[in-house]
Amino acid sequence: MKLYGFFRSSAAFRTRIALNLKGLSYDQAPINLRANEQRGGDYLKVNAMGIVPTLIDGEVAIGQSLAIVEYLDETHPQPPLLPKLPADRARVRAIAMDIACEIHPVNNLRIRRYLLHELGQDERALELWMNHWTKLGFDGIEPMLADDKRTGDFCHGDTPSIADICLVPGVFNARIYPSFDMTPYPNIRRIFDNCMKLDAFQRALPERQPDAV
């Protein structure tokens, strides 16, 4: 398998964690988002949306990190990244999407660039923007973890799931600005720390990727 990604992309980060948890080996094809390589002609043939990551598995090309993780879970069921019961699967997917659909899309590089260049905002406005959306999201996720007996060492039970795969890159993004206060989120912090004890998460870290600068 081959993964088109970028060391700093939090969506690519998710898929690296999933591949590692599944024990799958893969080649990396770096797409430098800072140099706009995702909009270059060649990569648009791989991913018409011009976003990373894209997973190539033989003839199959898949964009969208959560579609990739679900695909990996269906094609390589062990260890499972989703629980068995529909209600539990829905809980895990909802936590994952609270990050992947509410926080991350609003705070990613292309949005920050638009705010800076098209809307003439400054770095301070960017910082307030990012912290605002992260806080709204974490303020929702923390009680979902705190108030549900299904929360364990990880977001759901004692093994990592799609929710943790999204949570860890989400915490990395939250920490971009030291002004973001993580103290109101003891469960998020605890689960993040548990994830970071695992080799699958460690090996997926941005700074450990071949394109890290």
Next chain:
Amino acid sequence: MKLYGFFRSSAAFRTRIALNLKGLSYDQAPINLRANEQRGGDYLKVNAMGIVPTLIDGEVAIGQSLAIVEYLDETHPQPPLLPKLPADRARVRAIAMDIACEIHPVNNLRIRRYLLHELGQDERALELWMNHWTKLGFDGIEPMLADDKRTGDFCHGDTPSIADICLVPGVFNARIYPSFDMTPYPNIRRIFDNCMKLDAFQRALPERQPDAV
């Protein structure tokens, strides 16, 4: 079942379509986003993120529209909203998420409000913002539909899937500003028209909901 939603919410719109396609009856509990009822104390007990929709099915409460649709597909398999093969399921999920994770989160009401009130942008800047992100997304989705033999009357084959469930509200949002040019998207338009021939989509329309004003 009970669905907390808002007639204008495109995420709630998705879940109404899915419930209708499954032939499920449900009660509606309107949460007026314009009046900020989603941040009111009572609703935060139902949905800690303070977003719509939330589906209540007995003891189960699920936020996030795509988690709800997957749950409905797992608990009520007929008619299926995802194809059978993992590669096809990944394609359908990726198209759905291209809308639900790339276009919609950036253009929804709370973002538009922040741009207006916190960043002092005007209506014209909002229009350019929304059209920009919709165009980027549709520019990616159109070739994914045009260049893949699996595209049929709908995004994937000849029956509606999760992708179509996201596409239709996405087209409604694209049309908010008449300045958005739909002509470069013949496949998106064709599939939208096919969806709108179905009663399940018609009955889910914003203006046909009990809270429509």
